[in-house]
Amino acid sequence: MEKLINVAINDFKLVFRDKSLRIFFVFPVLSVLVVLYGFPYIANLFPIIRPYISILMMSATMQNSLMFGFIYSMVLIDEKDTNVAKVYGVLPVSNFWFVIFRLIAPFLFATFFTIAMLSVEPFYGISFVSNFYYSALAGLVAPLMVLFVATVSRNKLDGMTWQKLFNLPTSLPLLAFFVPASYSFLFAIFPTHWAYQGFKRLISGESFALYLLFGFVYTVFLISLIAKRFSKSHFQ
Amino acid sequence: MITVNNLSYSYPKASGPTLKNLDFDIDQGEIFGFLGPSGAGKSTTQKVLYKILHRFDGTIVVKDRHLNDWGNDYFERIGVGFELPNHYLKLTARENLQLFASFYQKENIRDFEELFEIVGLEDDADKCIEEFSKGMSMRLNYIRAIMHDPDILFFDEPTAGLDPINAQKIKRDIAKLKDQGKTVFVTTHDMATADELCDRVSFIVDGEIRLTENPDVLKREHGKRAVRVELEKGLTKEFPVRELGTNKEFIDFVRSGEISRINTQEATLEEVFIKVTGKTLKE
Known part of the structure; x- marks a missing residue:
């Protein structure tokens, strides 16, 4: 536990001491304010948008996770750039725990801000328990992105490109709401599809647990797959 | 402490093995060196x-x-x-x-102030690494390697990028670790470091060990057992070490003028390396 806290504090220091990264911590706070004030304002100004607020909301929650995914993937890429990653390869800590240590902070931050966002939204009156389940699933996208971007990128510039590419499949499943229902399964390969579908049912008062559960299992499965590749390359 | 038999290693996608059937052992309390040019497999x-x-x-x-x-x-x-900061x-x-x-286990962690002092970083301990020179970062590399009081130490070019004074500090501390019974495995292409530090060295070229021996023995075996005497007036003469004290020619020569210098004619480690491997360390 002490190691976990040390690594989390260290990562936080690294982000805060990096001028180019600390600014990104502002965006999740802004997102909460946008949901609280911006969405109701726009919905009142343009009533035509009202039916799509839920989609905007889903997108906002995912952008929040992507932001933390981006921040923390940069930390890992920097670690690779400066060869600090090699030091972790000769420490008495297993690759599994190392990955957990590094992913827990972006997951918790993303989950926390999603909870905050859905707690202040004035449209659907989501219960805290439902909010928590959805936010935890949306929060998992952050570590998924951290691992993916840190594994495939050779440097920070690479990382920027990959994170932009990662945004696409994250948002793509939103299209499922604009195509005939029988085609929506085409988006099932994307982990965020399950979160979006769960959210839609959650705010409609339908049963959503299965969607969130499947999304959770599927995202954890993807994380573990990428983690294996990450462990092979990161420490060398 | 460490026994290696028939070690071969190939990098994935490499056309051939990087290490070929290496055999060596390192005793407890020994400083063992791997000497070779870049890309040799050290x-x-x-x-x-x-x-x-x-x-x-x-x-x-x-173990x-x-x-x-x-x-x-x-x-x-x-x-x-590590070789680089x-x-x-x-x-x-x-x-x-x-x-x-x-x-690491808390009870093994050495006092940080003492560690900073060993490498002369006591006044820079609270500076950001961004402000560090390469030499300072290398010194920090060194103390990070020893901070948990390990029994076995691996150093890759431990004095690379260091000025002579700080290189000396590191070498002195490595020698101290040996005295404490620590086992040290050093890789270097710096002959002076190997010569000064190592109890035994292996010459490694193209992934193969060509020879393993004590540096002093190597220098003696591959050099001339002779001394060269140089006088202030410019005269130079070489004499065999054997029965030097009773060598009349030698005694007459050193009495014939002020001595400028006397050198043994043992080979340098670099000369031995070239002779044995047919390669230079800078290749």
Whole structure:
């Protein structure tokens, strides 16, 4: 536990001491304010948008996770750039725990801000328990992105490109709401599809647990797959 | 302490093996050196030994246990000094040490102030690494490797990038570790470091060990057992070491003028290396 806290504090220091990264911590706070004030304002100004607020909301929650995914993937890429990653390869800590240590902070931050966002939204009156389940699933996208971007990128510039590419499949499943229902399964390969579908049912008062559960299992499965590749390359 | 038999290693997608049937052993309390040019396989050997590279052929036994049988506790017992500085640039030297120290058993962690003092970083401990020169970062590399009091130490070019005074400090401390019974495995292409530090050296070229011996023995065996005397007036003469004290010609020569210098004519380690391997260390 002490190691976990040390690594989390260290990562936080690294982000805060990096001028180019600390600014990104502002965006999740802004997102909460946008949901609280911006969405109701726009919905009142343009009533035509009202039916799509839920989609905007889903997108906002995912952008929040992507932001933390981006921040923390940069930390890992920097670690690779400066060869600090090699030091972790000769420490008495297993690759599994190392990955957990590094992913827990972006997951918790993303989950926390999603909870905050859905707690202040004035449209659907989501219960805290439902909010928590959805936010935890949306929060998992952050570590998924951290691992993916840190594994495939050779440097920070690479990382920027990959994170932009990662945004696409994250948002793509939103299209499922604009195509005939029988085609929506085409988006099932994307982990965020399950979160979006769960959210839609959650705010409609339908049963959503299965969607969130499947999304959770599927995202954890993807994380573990990428983690294996990450462990092979990161420490060398 | 470390026994390596028939060690071969090939990098994935490489056309041939980087290490070819290496055999060597390192005793407890010994400083053992791998000498060779860049790309000879020195660092690869160390990487296999500190378990960054897996899937090797051959047998490696460390402290009476096969390397593959060691778990994470292995890393409590070894310390690694990397060839290049690798620290978090946004953290101070102390914060860097504190972070990595938190992964080891607390009771083994050495006093930080004492560590900073060893390498002359006591006034820079709270500076960000961004402000450090390469030499300062290398010194921090060194103390990070020894901070958890490991029994076995791997140093890859431990004095690279250091000025002579700081290189001396590091060499002196490595010698002190040896006196404490620590086992040290050094790779270098710096003959002076190897000569000064190592109890035994192996010459490694193209992934093969060509020779393993004590540096003094090598220099004696491959050099002339003679002394060269140079007088102030410019005259120089060479005499065999054997029965030098009763050599009349030698005595007459040294009495014939002021002596400028007397040198033994043993070979340098570099000369021995070239003679044995047919290669230079800069290749």
